[in-house]
Amino acid sequence: MAVREVLRFPHPALKTVAEAAPLDGSAETERAARDLLDTMLSFGHCVGLAATQLGDMTRIVAVDVSEHPKAETSHGLLLLANPRVVGEEGGEVAREGCLSIPHLTANVRRATEVVVEADALTLTDDGLDVSDLRIETDGFEARCLLHEIDHLDGVLFLDRVDSLTRDVFRRKQYR
Amino acid sequence: MSILRGHFTMMLIVSLPDDSKREALAADLDAVAADLGLEALALSAVEPRSDITPEATHVVSVYGVDHPGIVHRAAAAIAEHGVNIVDLETRLVEESGEPSIYALLMEVTLPPDVDMAALDGALEALASGERVEVNLRELDTHEL
Numbered sequence: 001m002a003v004r005e006v007l008r009f010p011h012p013a014l015k016t017v018a019e020a021a022p023l024d025g026s027a028e029t030e031r032a033a034r035d036l037l038d039t040m041l042s043f044g045h046c047v048g049l050a051a052t053q054l055g056d057m058t059r060i061v062a063v064d065v066s067e068h069p070k071a072e073t074s075h076g077l078l079l080l081a082n083p084r085v086v087g088e089e090g091g092e093v094a095r096e097g098c099l100s101i102p103h104l105t106a107n108v109r110r111a112t113e114v115v116v117e118a119d120a121l122t123l124t125d126d127g128l129d130v131s132d133l134r135i136e137t138d139g140f141e142a143r144c145l146l147h148e149i150d151h152l153d154g155v156l157f158l159d160r161v162d163s164l165t166r167d168v169f170r171r172k173q174y175r
Numbered sequence: 176m177s178i179l180r181g182h183f184t185m186m187l188i189v190s191l192p193d194d195s196k197r198e199a200l201a202a203d204l205d206a207v208a209a210d211l212g213l214e215a216l217a218l219s220a221v222e223p224r225s226d227i228t229p230e231a232t233h234v235v236s237v238y239g240v241d242h243p244g245i246v247h248r249a250a251a252a253i254a255e256h257g258v259n260i261v262d263l264e265t266r267l268v269e270e271s272g273e274p275s276i277y278a279l280l281m282e283v284t285l286p287p288d289v290d291m292a293a294l295d296g297a298l299e300a301l302a303s304g305e306r307v308e309v310n311l312r313e314l315d316t317h318e319l
Contacts, residue, residue, distance in 0.1 A: 010240050010274060015308055103270045109315070158238055159310045164266040164280045165177070 002035045003042040004054045006099045013055045014100050015154045021051075021058045021081040023119055023130050030128045032056040033079055033121050040064070046099065048144040050151030053100050059083070060121070061148035063141070070140040080118035080133070083149050087115030087136075096147060096157050097171065106157045107167040114142040116149075182214065188221065231261040231282035234314050235298070239307030241267060241277035249279055249309075252301045256294045257286040282314065 007013055021029045032051050040049040040062045047068055051060040063078045065071035090112030097105045113136070120133035137145065150156070161167040176185040191197060201218050208216040237249045250260065262282040269275045285294075295311070302309040 008273070009276065103268060103273075156308075158278060159236060159308070161236075161280070162234070162315070164264040164278050168266060168278070170268070 002031075002038050004035050004039045006039065006049070006053050007055055008099075009101050009156060009158075011055075011100075013052055013057065014151070014156060016052065016057060017154050018050075018052050018057045018059045018152045021060050021119075023081060025127070029058065029060070029081065029121075030123070032058050033060055033062075033081070033128065034123060036060055036062050037079060037123065043099070047140075048148045049099070050148045052151050052154070059152045061145070061152065063144045063148055065141045065144055068140060072139050073137050073141050075135050075137060075141065078118075078133075078135075078145075079121040079123070080116070081121050081130070083116050083118035083145070083152075085114055085146065085149060086117050086134075087113075089113040094143060095169075096143070098147070098157055100151075101156060101158065103171055104158075105169045105171055106161045108147075108157050108160045109162075110143050110146045112142060113138045114145060116145055190223075229259060229261060229284045231314050232285050233283050234312055235281045235283055236278070236310045236312075237281075237301070237305075237307050238276060238278035239305065241275040242305075245277055245305055245307060246279060248301055248305055249281070252297045253281070253283060253294070256289060256297060258289070258294065259284045259286075 021032070023029060032054075035054060035056070036049055036051050039054060040046050047065050048061065048063040050062075051058050059082045061078075061080050061083055063080070064074075064076065066074040066076050068074075088111035091109055092112045093107050093109045095105050096108050115134065115136050117132075117134045120131050122129040122131070147157070150160075158168075176183075178184070191200065197218075197220075204216055204218060207213075235249070235253065237245060239245070246265070253260070260281050260283055264280045266278045267275060268278070298309045298311055301307070
């Protein structure tokens with residue numbers, strides 16, 4: 001188990017574009033993936049986390065909305081290397097929070113349906129299995145994927161709000 | 176209406192049916208200000224404007240660790256390229272034990288002959304000079 005500290009803005013790692021994750025048996029990719037998963041699971045309520053939030057500048061995200069009441073579609077635990085949004089449709093504004101900006105939440109407009117391609121990672125006792133994955137999803141899971149993929153490009157929700165007075169909210173408390 | 180450093184503030188543009196009512200309005204406002212214990216109240220005449228506010232085409236967002244000069248340098252950087260600020264909002268996020276984050280959002284109109292490369296360069300210089308995040312994007316208008 002390696003639960004890592006989640007970096008907070010203004011840490012520069014959060015505004016840096018991550019590099020493609022090497023998959024040819026890279027020990028570094030496996031370590032980053034394990035740390036990402038361990039850290040995400042250490043926050044019981046966390047539905048997604050990106051490697052850049054831990055300071056690992058590699059394109060890996062973890063998403064799991066299966067326990068979340070807002071999620072109508074769920075593909076369970078997704079540990080994705082080099083995720084790419086290949087299709088987007090619709091648009092909806094909804095409230096988002098982020099462990100890297102823990103004191104604020106914001107209304108962000110995002111696509112309601114997405115198609116994502118990625119190298120799906122499965123952690124095993126003796127390494128890392130990699131397989132091609134293409135998922136079509138919608139609603140809350142789509143939003144989570146887009147939010148986490150934004151992190152890999154150094155984009156935070158503050159880069160996406162339309163109004164600081166109408167769309168950004170101070171959190172009274174966060175778990 | 177806004178809350179600035181904990182002080183409730185608001186600004187209203189009103190039209191009076193005839194200018195002779197102005198003194199009566201001022202007296203009424205002063206009475207209300209005294210009653211509510213307001214710190215400042217001013218009534219000033221403004222010229223009616225018939226020209227319509229230019230429509231914003233883009234949004235510039237700027238945010239980073241709070242320090243003096245962010246608004247000044249951001250406004251100066253874009254003014255040099257003929258960019259007009261149509262609306263501007265700011266937000267200070269203070270949290271004990273963490274650096275205060277200042278955010279500035281400007282709705283702007285780009286001049287028709289804007290040199291995008293030069294403007295992008297000015298925004299990059301602003302970002303590195305002030306150590307803030309700067310983002311220029313087209314204003315999304317969702318036609319329904």
